[in-house]
Amino acid sequence: MPPTDPLLLRAARREPTAVTPVWLMRQAGRYLPEYRALRARHGVLELCKSPRDAAEVTLQPVDRLGVDAAILFADILLVVEPLGVGLEFAQGEGPVIHRPVRSAAAVAGLAPVDVASDLGFVFETVRLVRRALAGRVPLIGFAGAPFTVASYVVEGGPSRDYVHTKRLMYEAPDAWHRLMAILAGATAAYLGGQIAAGAQAVQLFDSWVGVLAPDDYREFVLPYTRAVIAALDGAAPVIHFGTGTAALLPLMREAGGDVIGLDWRVDLDAGWAAVGHDRGVQGNLDPVALLARPAVFRERVKAILARAGGRPGHVFNLGHGVLKETPVEHVRALVDMVHELSAR
């Protein structure tokens, strides 16, 4: 625990804070000109694999925005590359997996992941960032949750209907369970390594889990997310996030997490009640609201803070990542607004 006892870590323990802590998913990202300048010269994987560059990108927004946490610059698919599925970030196309995994044989053919050697560059980034932050704000590490990572591995890229993923689940459940066990094991080791290197909290991104029926989540996903969180054994607070999860929140809570991430599709108070008040919640402004004038989104920020009701355990965030069209000065205005409006 750094000497300043950071707001974010206190909120994650549901301790009272003088103001509501705020950080933003994708606060290091394409809406920042200094990030775009780096990306013009380097691919995503290349940036991630250069600890100096990744640390720079992680730090870019911290002082500029006045946020209460840094979030590691990395990609949820880094853990997938050592599996040997042919991961590539095509120019302007998002991730492509050249050998998608859609059968028991394909699952059996996956190479083992040794996080220390395969993902050591991430741990080095964590160390560099911690040193540079010098205790100003805590550093959040992260990984994709097993379902969301599996969905890319099976589909071969982003998807709309998740047809291949669900087919594997329904038609070859043994293969599905083996794939999820492999990803859960690698993810637990990966997050454990980030924490050992200095990450003070971690977020598990189950970004696309909202495409599942609750019964499917319970049977095919929950045990693996629970295994990842249980393996960390409280070494750092865990934020467990997904989108489209209004009906999944009680099950996500069951899987674990000190703080459950809410997207904007649910009222924060209703979402917190579904999660249970013995956990924290994070969220939940619609990222599109940040494209409007600050006077317009100020009313929305007020409404979210009112729904949180000053209850300890609320971390302010968007409901998903900052959109690339977002004006930087709006992001800065949001951070100031949250601090101003939540001052107790």
Added chain:
Amino acid sequence: MPPTDPLLLRAARREPTAVTPVWLMRQAGRYLPEYRALRARHGVLELCKSPRDAAEVTLQPVDRLGVDAAILFADILLVVEPLGVGLEFAQGEGPVIHRPVRSAAAVAGLAPVDVASDLGFVFETVRLVRRALAGRVPLIGFAGAPFTVASYVVEGGPSRDYVHTKRLMYEAPDAWHRLMAILAGATAAYLGGQIAAGAQAVQLFDSWVGVLAPDDYREFVLPYTRAVIAALDGAAPVIHFGTGTAALLPLMREAGGDVIGLDWRVDLDAGWAAVGHDRGVQGNLDPVALLARPAVFRERVKAILARAGGRPGHVFNLGHGVLKETPVEHVRALVDMVHELSAR
């Protein structure tokens, strides 16, 4: 009311039925070889505008599947063409609107819709289908709900983040409200015309409404959906459908509908409780389940029927449309299964 007192209409009135009625969104669609054969020769708009062809497509699945209703073959964007926004169905690309509406000036420039002259071909299709059905099963008419139609008109096509739609809503609320009022008026007249021509029930598709925060739904959408449903004044049962709506169900109920459509992301019993048991519900099998073997999806059908608990007012359907990859024999097996497993 036709002499046979159709299952679907009884269920919509929450009257007991001998078996649970079942029909499928997109039951007339790309998974059917006879539909693909017609589409190889005609565009979507061309098919819709030929009452003989549209009636044929509407009827194709009825006997083949044994469903309890026919659903009009049409497109939710037909109502948009008379506005003069340049609607086109590009080959394999989905709908494109060449002059998207993103300002007060653009809203002011929309041409008036005269449904009798602009959409008379749809009413003619309804008459042809009713005659051909000769009372075997009822015919469901449909329209897009104002929000979902507006989202295409503003975005210019399908969208992921609905940035333009929400920006108009947030930054130019007067223009947004005018656009919604125009669409609500045209939609009410359009559905009224379908009912007058013989549609025995109508479904209002608010397919993409699940991208909204509940507060936004209440302010920017609910009044217009309510106006459409209220204008029909009980002339036919209304099914009110959306996806990703777990947190919106009480508000959708407030907007209206005899039956509220549920997607697969919510447990049917929890969804029905959120809607209220004084309304019916429709749903809610994940369309991807139909790609698995019938022995696999049979268990899911059983689970959905168990959650409905034999309560009058359940219409079985998928949680969204039939996917184009779906084997026809699986769809037939589903219909038989629902009838067999729900027999009282």
